[in-house]
Amino acid sequence: MTLSHAAWADGAFSDADFSAIAEILHQETGIFLGENKKNLVFRRLSNKVRDLGFAHFRDYVERIRSSAHTPERQHMISTLTTNVTSFYREPHHFKDFSERLLPGLLNRARRGERVRIWSSACSTGEEPYTIAIEILRLAPEAAKYDLKILATDIDPAVVATAQKGEYLWPAVQDIAPPIRHRFLTPSTNGAPLYEISEQARKIVTFRTLNLLAPLPFKGVFDVIFCRNVTIYFDQQTRARAWMQILKALAGDGQLYIGHSERVSGPAADKLKTNGLTAYCLADKAEA
Numbered sequence: 001m002t003l004s005h006a007a008w009a010d011g012a013f014s015d016a017d018f019s020a021i022a023e024i025l026h027q028e029t030g031i032f033l034g035e036n037k038k039n040l041v042f043r044r045l046s047n048k049v050r051d052l053g054f055a056h057f058r059d060y061v062e063r064i065r066s067s068a069h070t071p072e073r074q075h076m077i078s079t080l081t082t083n084v085t086s087f088y089r090e091p092h093h094f095k096d097f098s099e100r101l102l103p104g105l106l107n108r109a110r111r112g113e114r115v116r117i118w119s120s121a122c123s124t125g126e127e128p129y130t131i132a133i134e135i136l137r138l139a140p141e142a143a144k145y146d147l148k149i150l151a152t153d154i155d156p157a158v159v160a161t162a163q164k165g166e167y168l169w170p171a172v173q174d175i176a177p178p179i180r181h182r183f184l185t186p187s188t189n190g191a192p193l194y195e196i197s198e199q200a201r202k203i204v205t206f207r208t209l210n211l212l213a214p215l216p217f218k219g220v221f222d223v224i225f226c227r228n229v230t231i232y233f234d235q236q237t238r239a240r241a242w243m244q245i246l247k248a249l250a251g252d253g254q255l256y257i258g259h260s261e262r263v264s265g266p267a268a269d270k271l272k273t274n275g276l277t278a279y280c281l282a283d284k285a286e287a
């Protein structure tokens with residue numbers, strides 16, 4: 001029992017409360033919380049439960065059960081998702097993207113063709129902005145083309161942060177200085193903030209989107225980054241997520257996944273690896 005547990009009456013957070021919260025989170029996001037996450041749930045939600053004036057989690061559970069659209073349910077999703085990310089995270093993907101894929105994609109864009117890239121669990125924006133920076137390094141004029149990065153996440157709070165495009169020093173310190181100087185501007189208000197350049201913002205669009213819900217896209221994507229999100233799903237949900245991604249991938253498209261993930265379920269038969277945690281369709285004719 002943690003110190004903060006001790007401040008609550010016995011039974012204020014029961015196994016049944018934990019199970020109910022875990023079930024709602026799973027239904028909404030696909031995220032699976034094992035029994036070992038009970039303390040984490042308590043730590044992350046107890047202030048909210050108190051702020052709502054509840055002495056027991058069971059009242060909170062009633063509130064989030066009552067409607068899918070309560071602000072409390074949205075808060076719960078934001079609080080229980082893990083949003084860790086960084087610029088140039090798993091740098092081999094960005095090297096592969098820039099060296100192997102981008103020249104061809106830019107040729108297509110210059111011919112007036114449509115090029116689409118999807119960062120499907122973008123968190124606070126470091127991943128899609130890294131993609132934008134890599135594009136602009138090779139093609140500073142990229143905004144003229146029909147070339148766009150769509151960046152989505154289920155959590156509106158991180159999407160709002162991403163949209164701002166402002167980062168504190170620790171978040172940008174590992175970006176190579178010449179790139180940082182070119183694409184991030186130190187804020188003039190004295191706070192150690194760095195703003196993403198206008199150029200990079202122009203080619204990224206942010207949206208809130210659950211990648212397990214029916215996807216609203218008309219077209220497919222040439223490159224999909226789906227990294228470090230399926231690790232939080234159970235096996236069945238993972239298989240569903242990979243099928244969703246597969247549907248959104250162009251016939252000659254490229255998929256990048258996180259270092260500790262692997263494509264599973266029926267999608268695994270339709271994809272083949274073509275690099276470190278990089279995949280393309282096994283049979284391009286099928287797309």
Ligand SMILES: C[S@@+](CC[C@H](N)C(=O)[O-])C[C@H]1O[C@@H](n2cnc3c(N)ncnc32)[C@H](O)[C@@H]1O
Pocket residue numbers: 028029030031081082083084085086089120121122123124127152153154155158209210211212226227228229258
């Ligand atoms: C650890 S971050 C990964 C960020 C980035 N892709 C990276 O690799 O650095 C995982 C993100 O997945 C998001 N997420 C969780 N479930 C999701 C779902 N069902 N649909 C879309 N995004 C989801 C979370 O909100 C979180 O921002």
